[in-house]
Amino acid sequence: MRRFVDEQGLGWDVVVGRESWGGMVALFVPQSGDVMQKALSADSHAEAQAVLESATDAELRAMLAQAQPKTR
Numbered sequence: 001m002r003r004f005v006d007e008q009g010l011g012w013d014v015v016v017g018r019e020s021w022g023g024m025v026a027l028f029v030p031q032s033g034d035v036m037q038k039a040l041s042a043d044s045h046a047e048a049q050a051v052l053e054s055a056t057d058a059e060l061r062a063m064l065a066q067a068q069p070k071t072r
Contacts, residue, residue: 004057006064014060016040016048024048028064036067 002014010030017027017037024045028036042048055063 002052002055002060004060006061012060012064014052014063016045016052018045026052026063026067027070028067035070036064037070038063038067 003011004014005011010033012031013029015027015029017025019025024040024042024047025037026040026048028038030036040048040051042051052060
């Protein structure tokens with residue numbers, strides 16, 4: 001799990017998630033509000049985790065900007 005702050009000062013946690021078809025996603029969980037998700041180009045949980053761990057806060061903010069609301 002990574003924590004970062006967006007441009008509006010809101011704190012987010014980002015974790016790896018997996019879709020039902022097996023695709024890996026970044027799940028952005030805000031301190032309050034809706035969970036967002038962004039598809040990752042990764043073939044495994046470990047690879048997806050490495051992508052998130054190596055991303056800078058600026059890269060995470062860019063991913064969040066492209067994310068869509070998570071549907072249940």
